[in-house]
């Protein structure tokens with residue numbers, strides 16, 4: 586059922602505006618091309634609104650935010666909102682410094698977001714619960730496990746309702762939730778945490794999928810889950826290709842190749858998830 590969301594991306598080829606960090610910007614542009622979308626990176630306030638206006642969706646990633654780009658994020662976000670374009674926020678490092686946490690809080694309160702995609706420590710920090718974001722990585726003590734899965738479903742669902750968005754938490758087990766339903770996704774490879782940017786790439790991919798979903802009037806929640814399964818299956822396929830002398834650099838390339846070569850059928854058959862619908866409140 587999720588394969589159609591990849592088809593939607595390839596058929597609509599959405600142009601995605603990314604205000605993102607200078608660590609992984611090239612990977613984000615390439616993963617958008619690999620899935621069938623088109624990237625444009627632009628973060629100067631003099632053109633942020635104009636670029637947003639010619640695109641279909643916007644990614645805001647605060648990985649290397651600064652006082653100039655924060656202004657651009659708000660300008661582009663408000664323009665996207667005015668035009669009805671989906672916006673995905675990646676609150677990189679929220680919890681690691683007051684600037685990151687306050688900026689993410691401001692973006693969440695001022696912009697209508699299609700999804701907030703972060704690791705568990707970033708999302709916890711923004712929810713107000715105690716968390717120790719480990720730089721830009723999740724803290725091991727925040728990990729989602731089979732034993733605490735239901736607590737995290739409830740946590741994500743409440744936050745989705747409060748922020749009126751899809752909450753998309755990555756990790757060994759990913760959680761993608763709106764206020765009515767939640768996916769727990771088990772695709773992926775531990776090698777994904779050995780490269781920088783697998784999360785940033787996932788956020789850019791998510792923007793492509795939600796933008797295509799908006800254009801085709803399909804489900805936002807399922808589009809986010811499809812982006813997560815695409816990334817996870819790509820991680821598995823990339824790990825399967827690793828030779829004895831391959832390391833993290835090859836893995837990064839194989840990951841892009843795997844998204845480029847992903848088929849709708851593969852997404853349908855290899856996606857590993859549990860879908861929960863809430864009946865109470």
Ligand SMILES: Nc1ncnc2c1ncn2[C@@H]1O[C@H](COP(=O)(O)OP(=O)(O)OP(=O)(O)O)[C@@H](O)[C@H]1O
Nearest residue numbers: 704755756757773774775777778782783784785816
């Ligand atoms: N141990 C793991 N096993 C399987 N998949 C994983 C594992 N760790 C991360 N992933 C996958 O890697 C991708 C990125 O998730 P992660 O939580 O590492 O993002 P992140 O911390 O924001 O990364 P970054 O900030 O470095 O870009 C997701 O698709 C996630 O499912």
Ligand SMILES: Cc1ncsc1CCO
Nearest residue numbers: 606608648649677721782
């Ligand atoms: C390492 C790093 N530092 C700021 S952004 C970034 C990329 C991963 O989020």
Ligand SMILES: [Mg+2]
Nearest residue numbers: 677721784785
């Ligand atoms: Mg991240």
